[in-house]
Amino acid sequence: MRNFKAHFILSILTFLVLLEFLSRIIIKNPLYLPPPSSVLLSYISLRNYIVKDILTSMLHFLIGVGSACFLGILLGIGIGWFNQIYKGLFPILEILRPIPPIAWIPMAIIWFKLTHISAGFIIFTGAFFPVLISTYTGMKDVPKILIETAKILGAKNELSLIRYVGIPYALPYIFSGIRTGMGVGWMCVVAAEIFGVSDSGIGYRLFQRFYHFHQMDYAVAYMFLLGFISLTMDALFRRFVEERFLKWKKGIVK
Amino acid sequence: MKLEVINLSKTYFSERGEVKALDDINLEVKEGEFLCIVGPIGCGKTTLLRLIAGLERPTAGKILLDGREISGTSPERVLIFQEFSLFPWRDVFKNIEFGLEMMGVKDRKKIVEKYIDLMELKGFEKRYPYELSGGMKQKVAIARALCMNPSILLMDEPFSLLDAGTTKLLHQELLKIWEKTGKTIIFVTHNVEEARALGTRIVFLSPRPGKIIRIEKLKEMRPV
Numbered sequence: 001m002r003n004f005k006a007h008f009i010l011s012i013l014t015f016l017v018l019l020e021f022l023s024r025i026i027i028k029n030p031l032y033l034p035p036p037s038s039v040l041l042s043y044i045s046l047r048n049y050i051v052k053d054i055l056t057s058m059l060h061f062l063i064g065v066g067s068a069c070f071l072g073i074l075l076g077i078g079i080g081w082f083n084q085i086y087k088g089l090f091p092i093l094e095i096l097r098p099i100p101p102i103a104w105i106p107m108a109i110i111w112f113k114l115t116h117i118s119a120g121f122i123i124f125t126g127a128f129f130p131v132l133i134s135t136y137t138g139m140k141d142v143p144k145i146l147i148e149t150a151k152i153l154g155a156k157n158e159l160s161l162i163r164y165v166g167i168p169y170a171l172p173y174i175f176s177g178i179r180t181g182m183g184v185g186w187m188c189v190v191a192a193e194i195f196g197v198s199d200s201g202i203g204y205r206l207f208q209r210f211y212h213f214h215q216m217d218y219a220v221a222y223m224f225l226l227g228f229i230s231l232t233m234d235a236l237f238r239r240f241v242e243e244r245f246l247k248w249k250k251g252i253v254k
Numbered sequence: 255m256k257l258e259v260i261n262l263s264k265t266y267f268s269e270r271g272e273v274k275a276l277d278d279i280n281l282e283v284k285e286g287e288f289l290c291i292v293g294p295i296g297c298g299k300t301t302l303l304r305l306i307a308g309l310e311r312p313t314a315g316k317i318l319l320d321g322r323e324i325s326g327t328s329p330e331r332v333l334i335f336q337e338f339s340l341f342p343w344r345d346v347f348k349n350i351e352f353g354l355e356m357m358g359v360k361d362r363k364k365i366v367e368k369y370i371d372l373m374e375l376k377g378f379e380k381r382y383p384y385e386l387s388g389g390m391k392q393k394v395a396i397a398r399a400l401c402m403n404p405s406i407l408l409m410d411e412p413f414s415l416l417d418a419g420t421t422k423l424l425h426q427e428l429l430k431i432w433e434k435t436g437k438t439i440i441f442v443t444h445n446v447e448e449a450r451a452l453g454t455r456i457v458f459l460s461p462r463p464g465k466i467i468r469i470e471k472l473k474e475m476r477p478v
Contacts, residue, residue, distance in 0.1 A: 145335055145337060145339045146339060146341060148309055148333075148335075148339075149335065149339045149341075150352070150356070151309070151327045152307060152309070152327050152329075152331075152332055152333050153329065153332070153352050153353035153356055153398070153399075153402065154327075154328075154329040154353050154356035154357045154402070155356050156356070160356065164352075164355075164356070165341070168341070168343040168344075169342075169343070171343070247382070248342055248343045248344070248345070248382040248383075248384070249342070249343075249384075250384040
């Protein structure tokens, strides 16, 4: 583990030094490639914006991913467990699924105006399907023998079969769907903020300010900020949710 | 307790045609009996057990338990599967507790502990199924079935996935429990030796469609 960390730091440092060299000596135009040192320094110059931008983006993210998890899990359980619901809903969901989140922007503006909800909706369209499909797959995969065992041991109706067999079995699938959904949802944050639902937010600042004024060192700083937040959220989810609830699964907790 | 199987037939229908699994089975099982059902693979012995468990419905005929026709699963007829079928997300204690939880029993701890002791599972309460050997898993499944206090225990080749040594140990334990609790047991196996070692009676089934060829009486009821 320590060895791995040393590798990790060495690799990044080497890369940064090479980039610095490339940017200052060869390309010599910070618009095309801002040197890493000025990108790092921009975090200091931007310190008054960063927290507010993160909070605003988090608000959009929570609205989008929260509703995606709620609806995705609920519908996923429904279509995964009941064949009639599957037959009724699956075709329409399959038609909606490939529509890119950005393509929903016009509808979002008409439906929700320029509000946080509008941004949340764009994120929702990205996060919803991973959650839905994973939940559905998990519920569909429940081994018949576990359902029969539960029936034999007195599970009285579909509701208790879903609660005591379906959902616990599907939980690893649901969690991996949420993780994918969080990842995709976060990627939609920029798209959700470029059409002006707020005057803060990482995506708003990146596109409407830094790009507008060609402050590319700031832009790159915010790009890495986006990546870093996503990594952190994923690590936190694994640490506090998956490891806690999936102790029974060999291979997830070492 | 009396179980009667009357003119029972079962046919499976599918797009590729129909398969007759059981043909006109008549059988009576008395309280406290250890009945073994033996037959070649695919003779419908598992089907017979699943019908008694209430997991499937007969095509013709009926099964009566104390005069009442079986119409579905019930905690009084607990089936133990060949594949152990523990819930992987529940530890040993919670697996054993499952049926009691489903029945809404309040004081579960005492009952569960009693069967943990009986099956010699003490110290393993917090283990998850993936941490258990096959023999341990099946012991948990048996404890889980017993704590429902069923009137019949149905066992579908429960030891056929285990090695010979473990099987022998579990035979002894099963006989001990049978003598101690006086449970009626219906035990399906393809192994005549196993049936002779365990049962009071053996029912031999023919290859598909399963019909009773003969019934062999081995020993008297359990020594009380």
